[in-house]
Amino acid sequence: MQVLIAELQKLQNTDVLLGDSISEKYQHDWSADAPGIPGAVVRPSTTRALSEVLALCHGLDQSVVVQGGLTGLTGGGIPKSGEIAINLERMTGIEELDRDAMTMTVKAGTPLQVIQEAADEAGFIFPLDLGARGTCNIGGNISTNAGGNQVLRFGMTRNLVMGLEAVMADGTVISSMNKMLKNNAGYDLKHLFIGTEGTLGIVARAVLRLFPKAGSRCTALLALEKFDDVVSLMHKLTAEFSGNLSAFEVMWESYFHFITDNVDTIDSPLEQRYPLYVLTELEGSNPEKDQELFENTLAAAMEEGLVVDALIANSEKDREGFWKIRDGVGEISAFIRDSANFDISVPISSMSAFLEQVEKEVVEAVPKAKIMVFGHIADSNLHFLCHSGSHDDVKAMYDVVYKVVGDFNGSVSAEHGIGVQKIKYLHHSRNPEEIALMKTLKLALDPKGILNHGRVLPD
Ligand SMILES: Cc1cc2nc3c(=O)[nH]c(=O)nc-3n(C[C@H](O)[C@H](O)[C@H](O)COP(=O)(O)OP(=O)(O)OC[C@H]3O[C@@H](n4cnc5c(N)ncnc54)[C@H](O)[C@@H]3O)c2cc1C
Structure with missing residues (x-):
């Protein structure tokens, strides 16, 4: 890694944090997963610099973890042993607001709230909204296909992205900064990078859709x-x-x-x-x-x-x-510790039966378990938490609930993604052929497996 770090330090528009300068904030996200210390934190400030960083890492078979605002809830941005963290916090800013096309062009490290405020000042809204708005970055939102409070009306992040620029594992830049709602000229490549949690490429810039303000x-x-x-x-x-x-x-x-x-x-x-x-x-x-x-x-x-x-x-x-x-x-975490927290989807038609079955099977497995439920419902999304007062019961509650989600043809992740935490439950929501195709895509786009290895897909 020393040779690589020396090369990274020579790059323009990139800084490299080492040793004590890697503060605690680069070591964890908002999940309960254990923190990890990367070999270095590399912070490019332009697409070109990001491309040069990846080309160097690829040449030396160096694994990297991608970091946005680190508000993720599934451990995807936490460095694993031997990894370098590529953090996008210096790739920030709004490049253009096009009133006629109703689009905004932004760099990936721009915080969501900055984008919302800029849209508001110009008389529009950017409708993606979630509790972590002040800290999460649009690149993180895109790579997790974030949901949030307004999905019912505007859809998930995928519906709000017109075009994007991404850097592949070997440093190749794919610039698809489309501004048109209709564009069927071949494959719509942006979808390779939306919701794939940094496993197929790093989002560097994006063209976002704006909407008129409600009166x-x-x-x-x-x-x-x-x-x-x-x-x-x-x-x-x-x-x-x-x-x-x-x-x-x-x-x-x-x-x-x-x-x-x-x-x-x-x-x-x-x-x-x-x-x-x-x-x-x-x-x-x-x-x-x-x-x-x-x-x-x-x-x-x-x-x-x-x-x-x-x-x-x-x-x-x-x-x-x-x-x-x-x-x-x-506020719940101030009162309840050691809970199993769920972000799942089930078809609305089976939601009532699903909840009955969950309650039955969880209490069979953990007699002291209690369940608290709330959700967006109209988009099939249920959030709930199970707790029994004992840390030892948490794994059993996860195992039971995700099995029941699978029985009801639901999704083990409605909006937070798979990250590291849910890899072992992916098979409840995706069949072997789907997982095999995901692995084929991964192999084609990142043959050395250096990008966010050990996230989303099982080995
Ligand atoms: C209080 C709170 C409320 C939340 N509410 C919601 C909600 O309502 N809906 C929802 O969907 N989520 C919610 N979340 C989860 C989280 O905020 C979202 O997943 C968010 O989109 C993550 O953005 P981030 O910049 O923090 O990404 P990070 O946590 O830094 O990264 C998340 C994943 O994306 C990858 N990644 C990050 N940036 C890039 C990039 N530029 N290119 C490629 N890969 C990248 C990382 O490697 C990691 O795998 C909430 C979190 C908190 C703490």
């Missing part, structure tokens, strides 16, 4: 008696709001009451307790008409008996109060 927003917190009513309500709101339903977050009582009972700063605005809660939003362009439609639709849902209690936000403060309950998930 109105209506928010409500609803209480329901049973899951079938949740599904009927979701279909009703989808039909009535004609494409303007922007949030449909479901919280089971186990989650809702845990947060409102335990977190000092978060209270339930409803007087009674119910089995299920829905936080819903409509975003449109006509404040008066939209508010009327929102209120009338919810009143009809109450008359039909789908909704048993409802509060409509009358101010931004009300809205923030509702969202605080949903975002209170970040």
